[in-house]
Structure formats: structure tokens, C-alpha cells
Amino acid sequence: MVWMLRLTLPLAGFWLVLSGHYTFLLLSLGALTLVIVTWIAWRTDTVDRAGVALHLSPRLPLYLLWLAKEVFLASVAVSRQVWSLRPALRPAVDLTPVGDMSELSQVIYANSITLTPGTLSLTVDDNGVEVHSLKASDIGELQAGEMHGRVRRLEVR
Amino acid sequence: MLYAAMVAVLVTMVLALARAFMGPGLYNRILAINMFGTKTVLFVAVLGFLVGEPEFLDIGLLYALVNFVAVIAVLRLTHYDELLVEGSGDESP
Amino acid sequence: MSASLVAELVSGVLLAAGGLFVISGGVGLLRFPDFYTRIHAVGITDSAGAGLILLGLLFHTTSWDTAVRLVLILLFMVLTGPTATHALAQAARRDGVHVWREGERRR
Numbered sequence: 001m002v003w004m005l006r007l008t009l010p011l012a013g014f015w016l017v018l019s020g021h022y023t024f025l026l027l028s029l030g031a032l033t034l035v036i037v038t039w040i041a042w043r044t045d046t047v048d049r050a051g052v053a054l055h056l057s058p059r060l061p062l063y064l065l066w067l068a069k070e071v072f073l074a075s076v077a078v079s080r081q082v083w084s085l086r087p088a089l090r091p092a093v094d095l096t097p098v099g100d101m102s103e104l105s106q107v108i109y110a111n112s113i114t115l116t117p118g119t120l121s122l123t124v125d126d127n128g129v130e131v132h133s134l135k136a137s138d139i140g141e142l143q144a145g146e147m148h149g150r151v152r153r154l155e156v157r
Numbered sequence: 158m159l160y161a162a163m164v165a166v167l168v169t170m171v172l173a174l175a176r177a178f179m180g181p182g183l184y185n186r187i188l189a190i191n192m193f194g195t196k197t198v199l200f201v202a203v204l205g206f207l208v209g210e211p212e213f214l215d216i217g218l219l220y221a222l223v224n225f226v227a228v229i230a231v232l233r234l235t236h237y238d239e240l241l242v243e244g245s246g247d248e249s250p
Numbered sequence: 251m252s253a254s255l256v257a258e259l260v261s262g263v264l265l266a267a268g269g270l271f272v273i274s275g276g277v278g279l280l281r282f283p284d285f286y287t288r289i290h291a292v293g294i295t296d297s298a299g300a301g302l303i304l305l306g307l308l309f310h311t312t313s314w315d316t317a318v319r320l321v322l323i324l325l326f327m328v329l330t331g332p333t334a335t336h337a338l339a340q341a342a343r344r345d346g347v348h349v350w351r352e353g354e355r356r357r
Contacts, residue, residue, distance in 0.1 A: 017318055018215070068301070075271055075298035078290055082278035089287060090352045114332035114339075117293040120286065121336055122343045132286050132339070132349065158262035159310075162303055165269030169276030169295060176279050176288070184285050184342045191334060192279065192292045196272070198323065199303055206307055214319040221323055225330035232341050 008038050059154055066150065071116050078117040078134065092136040096143050097128040102155060109151045113142065163203050170196045187231055194224030261309035268302030275299055284350035285342060289335060296331040300324070 015030050081087045096113075098106055110121040110129050119138050122130040133139050142148070170193055177189035198217045205213025271294050278291025304324045311317055350356070 018218075018322075020315055071297045071301070075294045078278070078294050079271060079274040082274045082281060082291065082294075087281070089283065091284075091287060091350060093349055110336060111329075111332040114293070114336050115297050115328065117290050117297060120289055120293070120339055122339050124336075130343075132289075134287065134290055158265040158306070162265040162269040162272075162306065165272045166303075169272045172276035172280055182285070182347075184338065184345075184347060185288065187338060188285065188288060188292060189279065191338070192275070192295060195296055195300060195327065195331065198327070199272070199300055202304065202307060202320070202323065206310060211311060211313065211316040211319075214316060214323065218319060218323050218326070221326045221330065225326075225334055228334040229337060232337050235341070 004038060004042070007041060008034060011037065063150055063154055067112055067115070070147075074117045074119075081134065088135075090135050091132065092139055093122070093130065093132050094136070094139045094143075095128045096131055096139060096148075098124075098126070099148070099152075101152065105151050105155055108154065109148065112147060112151065159203060159207050163200075163207060166196050166199050166203060170200065183235065187228065191224070191228050194220070194227065198224070257309045261306045264302050264306030264309065268299050268304075268306055271295065271302060272299035283354075283356035285347055286339070286349055289339060293335065296327065296335070300327050300331075 012030075012034055015034070019026060019030060081089065098109060101109065106124055106129075110124045113119050113121045113129060113131060118135070119131055119133045119142065122132055124130075131139050131142060173189045173193040173196065177186050177193065180186055198221045201213050201217040201220060205211050205217070275291050275293075275295030278294065279288050282288045282291050301324060304320050304327075308317055308320045311320070
């Protein structure tokens with residue numbers, strides 16, 4: 001029952017924010033769609049019981065800011081490769097360890113790696129994230145573990 | 158500057174289409190089409206501001222979701238058995 | 251200088267930078283030698299390009315509704331973009347798509 005609320009309440013909030021029309025007719029139609037969507041989710045059994053991770057730490061905004069900075073710097077670096085006459089591409093594939101991260105942190109870590117241009121997560125498992133990058137030093141930076149540490153610190157409540 | 162952003166997005170959409178036609182192989186095409194989709198979202202958003210109807214953003218929001226589902230659906234289609242069981246596909250790119 | 255003028259200026263700079271990144275990604279998609287390297291090019295347009303353009307539009311508007319929608323689109327793109335890219339790369343990797351190394355012929 002709890003998972004149902006975890007699904008329905010965010011959906012209701014989402015609907016209310018996007019609708020902008022608060023007449024009786026539209027509100028009841030919205031409520032009807034909520035019921036149908038929840039029913040479908042229940043029937044197909046697609047909702048994983050973990051629910052939405054709204055309990056992430058308050059450090060998340062700070063992490064996103066740091067990530068935005070990294071993404072910007074990496075984008076500038078890759079853009080320069082695009083426009084240079086002879087791009088110096090030395091692609092490399094290597095493993096960067098995840099340590100004993102929780103599943104959620106692994107997802108955040110792998111997605112952050114992919115989001116940063118120049119590095120790309122190929123496979124994720126408990127051994128680590130297999131990373132493809134435009135130059136080997138990018139993987140070295142990941143292995144040095146600054147991003148890993150920042151994701152880890154998100155776990156601490 | 159809205160016009161400059163518009164032109165940039167349009168040019169990139171054309172480049173993505175070129176890559177989608179040239180390929181080679183399945184993955185380059187899916188990649189190009191995925192990029193075309195995300196650029197469509199930006200296109201719709203900027204267009205909404207250009208014609209003074211920011212309501213277009215609702216369409217962009219929807220398109221962002223549909224595009225994501227589409228990529229996953231295509232991969233599901235070509236790799237159906239792999240997503241269920243660990244194994245190698247015989248799909249040749 | 252009035253506040254709205256500053257907002258316009260910031261918006262213009264962000265839009266121009268975003269446009270530049272978007273075009274860079276498009277050119278990279280054509281220029282880079284293989285599938286995996288091209289993913290990096292697409293990555294520029296999806297993260298920096300889309301982010302800067304949407305931020306630029308955010309500074310361009312004064313209405314609350316519009317701002318909320320822009321932030322939501324940005325959030326969706328940041329969440330779904332890497333996920334789709336990762337799914338694609340993983341599928342290609344399992345299919346044995348060759349990783350291009352320096353000095354090889356482009357494919």
C-alpha cells in the first residue's frame with residue numbers, strides 16, 4: 001500500500017503543477033487518470049518497491065552544482081577536439097572500481113560518468129564501472145576517485 | 158540570440174539526420190535518431206519563445222519522455238532475449 | 251542598468267554558448283571515427299548544449315509556469331539522457347561493436 005502512495009502522491013503533485021486549471025471538471029478528470037495509472041502500474045507489476053529516492057541527502061544540490069562545473073569543463077575539452085584540424089583521440093577502455101556502494105549510488109555514479117562528455121559507462125556491476133573515454137587520463141582521474149568520493153558522501157544521512 | 162540558438166539546433170538536426178542516413182550500422186543510426194529527438198525538444202522550446210507561446214514547452218516535455226521511451230523500446234526490440242537472459246545476440250550491426 | 255536588461259544579457263550569453271556546444275556536438279557526430287567516440291560528441295549536445303539553452307530560456311521568461319516547465323525538461327533530460335546513452339552503449343558492447351583505437355581506419 002505504501003508503494004502505491006509513493007507513486008500516486010508525486011504523480012498528483014506533478015499533474016497539479018503542470019495543469020494550471022483548477023476547475024471541478026478538470027480536477028476530477030485528473031483524479032480519474034491517477035486511478036487508472038495506479039491500476040495499470042499495479043496490474044503490470046512494474047513498480048519496484050524501492051520507490052522514488054526522495055530521501056537523498058541535502059548535499060544533492062551541491063553535488064549537482066559540482067557536476068555541472070565538471071560537465072562544462074569536459075564539454076569545452078571535447079568541443080576543442082571536434083574543431084581541431086587533427087583531433088588527438090586516444091580512446092581507452094578500463095575499469096574504475098565502485099567499492100561497496102549501494103545500488104542507488106552505483107546508478108548515480110555511472111550516470112554521472114556518462115553525463116560528463118569524454119567518459120562513458122559501458123557496463124556496471126559489483127566489480128566496477130567499465131569506462132570508455134577519449135583519453136586514458138580521464139579514466140585515471142575517475143580511478144583517483146574524486147567523483148566516487150562525492151557520490152559516496154551523498155549516502156551519508 | 159533566440160535566432161542564433163534556433164539556427165544552431167536546426168543545423169545540428171540536419172547533421173544528425175546525415176549521420177542517421179550514412180550509418181554505418183544499427184547503433185550509429187539509433188544514436189543519431191536519439192540525438193535528433195533531444196534536439197527536437199530544444200527546437201520546440203526555442204520555437205515557443207520565438208513565436209511568443211511558451212505553452213509549447215508542454216509539447217517539449219512530452220517529447221522528451223517519448224524520445225527516451227522510444228530508444229529503450231528499440232533496444233528492447235533488437236535485444237529482447239539479451240535483456241532477459243545474459244547471452245550474446247547475433248544481431249549484426 | 252535595470253534588472254531585466256541584465257537578465258536579457260545573461261540569457262543571450264547562455265543561449266549563444268549553448269548553440270555553440272550544440273553545433274560542436276553535431277559536427278563531432280560526423281567527424282569522430284567510430285560509434286563510441288561519437289557518443290561523446292552527442293554527450294556535449296545533451297548535457298552542456300541542452301543545459302545552457304534551457305538555462306538561457308529560463309532567464310528569458312518572467313512567468314512561473316514556464317520556469318517550472320523549463321526546469322522539469324532539464325531534469326528529465328539529465329535523468330533520461332545518460333540512461334538511454336548507457337543502454338545503447340551497453341547493447342553495442344555486448345554485440346561486440348569494435349572499439350576504435352588510435353591509428354586505425356575510421357569506420
